[in-house]
Amino acid sequence: MSQIINDTISISPFKATGVLTSSVVPLNIENVDTDQIIPARFLKGTGRDGFGKNLFRDWRYEKDDESKPRPDFALNNPIYSGKILLAAKNFGCGSSREHAAWAIKDAGFDVVVSSFFADIFKNNALNNFLLPVTVSESFLQKLFAAVETNPATAIEINLPEQSIRFTSTGEQETFDISPYKKTCLLNGFDDIDYLLSIKQEIKEFEQQHN
Amino acid sequence: MVKTITDGPSVLYIDKHLIHEVTSPQAFAGLNKRGIKVFRPQQVVATADHNVPTINQHLPIKETLSRLQVEALQKNCAEHGIELYGLGHPYQGIVHVIGPELGLTQPGMTIVCGDSYTSTHGAFGSIAFGIGTSEVEMVMATQCLLQTKPNMMRITVEGELNAGVVSKDIVLYILSQISASGATGFAVEFAGSAIRSLSMEARMTICNMSIEMGARCGLIAPDETTYAYVKDKKFAPQGEGWIKALAEWKTLFSDDDALFDKEILIQANDITPMITYGTNPGMGIAVDGHVPALHEVEENEKPSFQKSIAYMGLQAGSAIKGQKVDYVFIGSCTNSRIEDLRLVAAFVKGKQKATDVEVWIVPGSKQVELQAIEEGIDIIFQEAGFQLRQPGCSACLAMNEDKIPEGKYCISTSNRNFEGRQGPNARTLLASPLTAAAAAITGVVSDIREFLN
Numbered sequence: 132m133s134q135i136i137n138d139t140i141s142i143s144p145f146k147a148t149g150v151l152t153s154s155v156v157p158l159n160i161e162n163v164d165t166d167q168i169i170p171a172r173f174l175k176g177t178g179r180d181g182f183g184k185n186l187f188r189d190w191r192y193e194k195d196d197e198s199k200p201r202p203d204f205a206l207n208n209p210i211y212s213g214k215i216l217l218a219a220k221n222f223g224c225g226s227s228r229e230h231a232a233w234a235i236k237d238a239g240f241d242v243v244v245s246s247f248f249a250d251i252f253k254n255n256a257l258n259n260f261l262l263p264v265t266v267s268e269s270f271l272q273k274l275f276a277a278v279e280t281n282p283a284t285a286i287e288i289n290l291p292e293q294s295i296r297f298t299s300t301g302e303q304e305t306f307d308i309s310p311y312k313k314t315c316l317l318n319g320f321d322d323i324d325y326l327l328s329i330k331q332e333i334k335e336f337e338q339q340h341n
Numbered sequence: 342m343v344k345t346i347t348d349g350p351s352v353l354y355i356d357k358h359l360i361h362e363v364t365s366p367q368a369f370a371g372l373n374k375r376g377i378k379v380f381r382p383q384q385v386v387a388t389a390d391h392n393v394p395t396i397n398q399h400l401p402i403k404e405t406l407s408r409l410q411v412e413a414l415q416k417n418c419a420e421h422g423i424e425l426y427g428l429g430h431p432y433q434g435i436v437h438v439i440g441p442e443l444g445l446t447q448p449g450m451t452i453v454c455g456d457s458y459t460s461t462h463g464a465f466g467s468i469a470f471g472i473g474t475s476e477v478e479m480v481m482a483t484q485c486l487l488q489t490k491p492n493m494m495r496i497t498v499e500g501e502l503n504a505g506v507v508s509k510d511i512v513l514y515i516l517s518q519i520s521a522s523g524a525t526g527f528a529v530e531f532a533g534s535a536i537r538s539l540s541m542e543a544r545m546t547i548c549n550m551s552i553e554m555g556a557r558c559g560l561i562a563p564d565e566t567t568y569a570y571v572k573d574k575k576f577a578p579q580g581e582g583w584i585k586a587l588a589e590w591k592t593l594f595s596d597d598d599a600l601f602d603k604e605i606l607i608q609a610n611d612i613t614p615m616i617t618y619g620t621n622p623g624m625g626i627a628v629d630g631h632v633p634a635l636h637e638v639e640e641n642e643k644p645s646f647q648k649s650i651a652y653m654g655l656q657a658g659s660a661i662k663g664q665k666v667d668y669v670f671i672g673s674c675t676n677s678r679i680e681d682l683r684l685v686a687a688f689v690k691g692k693q694k695a696t697d698v699e700v701w702i703v704p705g706s707k708q709v710e711l712q713a714i715e716e717g718i719d720i721i722f723q724e725a726g727f728q729l730r731q732p733g734c735s736a737c738l739a740m741n742e743d744k745i746p747e748g749k750y751c752i753s754t755s756n757r758n759f760e761g762r763q764g765p766n767a768r769t770l771l772a773s774p775l776t777a778a779a780a781a782i783t784g785v786v787s788d789i790r791e792f793l794n
Contacts, residue, residue: 161642164621166762175407175740189760194765221521224555225759227459229364247522249555251457251471259475323482326487336354337484
């Protein structure tokens with residue numbers, strides 16, 4: 132139970148420079164729900180680590196058998212690697228399980244790119260310094276096409292400038308993030324630290340409303 | 342609202358925090374690591390529901406990891422002074438069933454839980470939404486969360502419901518119209534005469550599944566039906582407190598000229614008994630309809646559609662009626678309340694289940710289970726060959742032993758038909774308790790209207 136605060140999940144990958152450049156792993160499936168990201172039967176841990184090995188469990192393996200990886204699944208394909216998961220529309224819908232964000236982080240990803248994220252997943256990701264980058268559908272299709280042509284395609288995520296860029300051509304798009312969350316990611320702050328710091332104001336609020 | 346951060350989110354005060362065994366252990370560990378206690382333990386209520394067995398609950402939980410999670414919850418609640426309705430307690434049950442039935446859920450409250458179906462409580466005109474475990478930790482530590490104001494959507498359902506149509510059909514119909522991401526990021530208010538005509542339990546089914554549209558929360562303005570339901574519940578305000586609360590609740594409605602960012606109008610008359618054929622809850626059709634033919638599917642959605650029906654073992658363009666069913670699951674925070682069980686019992690009384698179908702009825706709480714027994718509903722189920730089990734989330738998410746085997750079809754009153762949701766490679770058809778009951782009797786997907794006189 133001691134890994135909670137100082138484990139890898141709690142370190143923002145954007146803290147040093149705010150820039151991350153990596154190849155990507157493409158997952159071109161729409162409406163990926165959190166039951167696919169990590170099935171409920173693997174939610175029985177009481178810590179935050181170790182969920183990565185069951186990331187996309189039922190798509191990665193035949194008949195729940197780790198010795199039978201499905202060769203057609205992108206995460207099993209050795210030509211793809213990197214810290215950026217490239218996902219299709221409505222990623223992370225369904226259950227509120229934060230285990231989905233933990234599993235993606237634990238599997239080595241720092242960024243998920245999609246044209247649309249489900250609400251709770253987006254919050255959970257940000258609370259674990261996993262950056263959800265929302266791009267236009269057309270830019271997303273360009274990313275998928277580029278990776279299909281060249282699996283080593285490198286993408287630069289620049290958080291201070293809020294941009295996502297092909298390092299080869301320089302073609303880029305900007306993305307939205309709340310200024311508050313951006314500050315948190317760049318400085319490695321989390322919401323709990325902030326809320327604890329205003330506890331006196333919370334107590335005053337309680338007194339006024341009782 | 343405690344305060345608003347400049348250019349940032351607001352600090353939202355949480356009135357009630359519901360917790361369960363699966364999404365809380367890491368939050369307690371976080372508090373312990375920081376060396377702090379739960380800030381307002383009297384505003385937190387815990388139960389064990391997600392991975393508990395639904396038979397022999399008096400025995401120790403066989404599955405080791407599940408048992409450890411339930412034991413961790415007991416230990417954490419004891420250490421932090423939190424009321425726990427664990428296994429064996431007369432109030433134990435699915436977290437979104439016990440909140441309302443105990444009167445913990447009240448109009449105007451802010452309610453959160455580490456579970457996406459927290460939207461259920463919006464049926465009372467409360468602001469209720471699911472949160473992740475980091476947020477569970479925030480609420481435990483400070484009773485607050487950082488939130489941004491969502492856009493508002495109103496879905497109005499006008500008119501009288503057709504025979505055989507219940508609230509589950511309404512929400513499956515809405516989903517089929519706006520898709521599984523049609524309300525992402527919105528707070529959705531359900532309104533209109535068809536919604537007003539529903540009981541509280543039926544309203545809960547609709548708000549429960551608002552999360553399946555991607556909504557941050559779903560809500561229905563409280564009215565006389567709401568007040569009558571809450572009155573005299575265990576933790577409802579009493580005496581003077583009730584009068585004061587009622588006066589406050591009566592101010593909770595959208596103004597006639599309120600502006601919504603998006604409005605959807607649905608005619609109740611267009612809604613028929615519904616069923617899903619695919620692997621997200623937006624993939625629903627009329628029970629007498631057909632799986633879309635390939636030419637009816639938008640070009641960019643074809644790959645997902647084909648993947649989905651291949652998983653389900655269904656053909657594009659084929660009828661869903663007559664599809665063989667292997668399991669029937671009546672339960673979950675969507676449809677496991679006493680009215681659901683009564684509806685099923687009234688239909689199956691004197692009938693027998695089809696021989697090759699297994700039927701699990703899992704009540705939402707100990708109180709629902711007891712009520713069913715008092716009303717003799719247990720005998721009706723027994724005579725029909727149905728298994729009345731003990732309360733829990735059960736086959737809705739198959740965290741316990743209640744799993745649908747690979748390749749089998751389950752008609753389910755739960756809320757998600759995702760791949761593997763009810764067990765690896767299990768195939769889920771979402772429907773109302775009535776439509777599920779009809780399938781239990783015939784062994785195939787059936788149109789409940791053919792049984793009504």
